Amino acid sequence: MLINDNSVLCDFCVGSQHASHKVVTVQRGYNDMTYQLGQTEAKVQRMIQERMQKLQSTTESLIQSEPETKRMIENSTRDLTKLVSDIKKTQEELIKVVEETQKTAEEQAKGFITDIEKEISGLMETEKKLGELKEIKDQVCFLQRYPNQSLLPHTMDLSTYSFNRHLQVQHMHKSVTSSISQLLALLGKLNEKINRFSNSTDTSNEMALRYMRQYEVNIVLDPDTAHPMLSLSADGKQVWYNMGTGLWGHQSMVKPNMFTEHLAVVGRRGFSSCRFYFEVHVGQKTEWCLGVATASLQKTGAIIRSPSSGLWAIWFLLDKFETFSSPGESVYVGKVEHVGVFVDCDGGQVSFIDVVRAAPIYSFTECLFTEELYPYFNPCDNEYGSNLDPMIIVPISSTE
Template sequence: MSVSLRNMTHSERESGILSWETTSTQFWILLHRSTPTRKMASNFSLLHEDQFLCPICLDTFTQPVSTPCGHNFCLSCLSSYWDDETVCQCPVCKETFGRRPNLKVNTFISELASQFTSLQVTDAHTLSPDRQKDSAGCVVLCDVCTDVQQLAVKSCFECLTSYCSVHLEPHHRAAGLKRHTLVDPLANLQDRICGEHNHILTLFCFNDKMLLCDVCVRSQHVNHDVFPVQQAYREMTGVLGDTEARVQQMIQERQQKLKEMEESVKESKRETGDVIAESVMELTALVSEVQRSQTELVKVIEEKQKAAEEQAGVFIAVLEQELTELQMTKMMLRDIKQSEDHLSFLKTFPDPSVLLPHVTDLSSFSFNRHMEMWHVQKCLSSSVSQLQTLLRKMTAEITTFSASNNVTLRYLQQYEVNVLLDPDTAHPLLILSNDGKQVRYTKGSLRRRIQDVKPGEFTVHLAVLGRRGFSSRKFYFEVLVSQKTEWCLGVATASIQRRGVLTRGPDSGLWAIWFIENRFEAFSTPGVTVYPGKVERVGMFVDYNKGLISFYDVQTATLIYSCTDCFFTEELYPYLNPCDNQYGSNWDPMVIVPVTRMEDLI
């Protein structure tokens, strides 16, 4: 190759009289005559690196072009240079052109530069006997060994050959071979060659995300962002590194959040146990005190009654004795009164005061027990009434605590909005009601062929969006899911991916809960149960400004799951996915229903 370049005269090289097509033909004829096909690429090392560098960007040629004065530049570099100059002249020799030349890619230099690019990466790793398999785990054998093929330790892109440690030695000794690209053993080197043009794949197109050879660039990717594989690799690994760092950060954040939640649950469980134990102890003590008061009250009343009965018994005995004496006095007076001898009667008439027996003053004794019992009853009733008031207050506080979820849900329900489903976004396997309030999955009778989906429709997820988007406000709506075995409900951005499978993650543009049989998952964390059980009616609340999304079991006013610290940059649209029959019969529709107050459910 160097001989053919020296055979070209200075005038031929400078004036461009000898066309590059002719030179290319002569070069390849000479090259094929002088070297075997497999070792052909090693001759490129005879060229100097400066011959493949653009004088403007000082990097290897990309889409090289030649000026009439014979100098070579990258197409984009020379075009940009001339765009900034008032006079069209060569950046190197300053030759001025009357009109701007019509630049075309120099195929010969482009092909040489493409081949030369592959020489820029040399093997920076020491030989390692452990790396004897390719990335797929296949054993790679030396292509040069004739008797018993030894395991290959490296593969050469230029030679398209895999070498054992013995046959690789020339690549570490010969100057030309040192610049070959050596990699860990690869079983299918031919896969590194362009199937259409039979050139090495040394370039990568960022627009189409595909590997290219130099011919591919000239034919189909002229105005695309094309870079050498090594540079593209660095760019892509950098992107993956950033993504990996972000993923690692999200993992750490979630691990920390999970740890905090677990600690919070444990602490809450301990506090709940302590509160229950203390409350039971206090109420038990109160019940015991009431029982003691009851026992003491009964004892005191019974003792009072016994004392009163004893007192009354003594008084009764006295009265009975006095009655006997008075009866006898009465009989005696009757006998005296019956005497007919007046003189004798008057002579023996006794003093009446002497005749009367000594009796007790009745006014000094009374048995008015009902007044005493009434007083006791009044005092007791007053005390019981005060105690009942305190108990009712305590019960009201307990009821308020247990009904706090009801209060919260009633508060959220005041932000109810009218949600209608948009048929232009529905998957072809979904059927919507005429009023836009119901959606269900159908099978067999498609609305139309899936291949004929409209641009705004979902093609994989059995989903539909609401007609209206919401931003910078709070909104709430309820969905009846009945006995469905699977469904998904949430909100999504207008730019959510609708064609193909939607990756479940925090950056999917969808915030939703996914019900599967008897448990709930957050759409962003597949496989993680966030709530056990089943519900029939779901309430969904969104606070756009605070980045809060909450899902409630309407019948029990229980929080199912909350997405917190969300960051929204677009309008949010209601997202309903009735799902298919993977987990059993699931034909029931998802129905957007008016808000139901808790008092209406009782």
């Protein structure tokens, strides 16, 4: 028998100690509990499925947004560059107009001052003559000396002339300041939107990283493929450039599947028709190359850097990234210390993530994979400063 606190009772206890409690038969209790268990299990499965689908759609959206992001950056950079250029032209035009109007105003003022000074001289001369005439006390002589024409010289009408250049400058300054304030307000709104985009992007990037990390696989490097100038750790999790290895004098050491020119090594295990993910710590290295390669990737001699090489990798050099297939074309600027590599074999995508910032570095999309893919590591040589630190395959559990 069962009571409502899920305790199992015998018939004697039900009758003696729990007569007032609600009880059901063991069979009834079992049926009810198994039904509830089934319902809960189904709900949990639905919740898992919903979240898996949400994570998958988020990651796919992030990967698909790569070309849109590039176009957005190109268009925004072009438009903002044009805006800056237009502002500079407006500034130059403003300076030109203000200086020209100031020059014209100065010329007008100088002409007016010259005319006024002449009129003042004329009026002062007239004033003198009037004073002399006024001193004549003989009436006949006064009348004889009194001029027939107007006593006043010809002068300009001062009421028709107005010069208020300082007020014009003040008005122009007020108009320009008002326009600049409106422009600054618009830029402020743009910055607010950019900040909101930044916060939103950070959240979606973190979700995408969590989704990718669930496909973590165990990567172990294959020493038979390592270039003779590379050293591997005993557990196959680290690789670094060894300046003193010098195995080229021993031809017997060269193995059939070994890289002979590229300072590279691949993983032991290949992957196909699946998703997989791994993380690599590159620290402060100044140069390295990381990605995935086909089993048939050329290992003897130089690998041609083209989309058909069978290598989907990013190459870091000092402070910027380029893809192995497109040398000289920068795809990302900055330095990263911890890189995540996510591959969707069926979806034809290879993505590289800055794990520390949960930010995308670059994605290859619409790839056609016809062979198994092997993780590819190239720690590079010491040409660009100290670069002897290893590339380390790091399990996710050690970074969380």
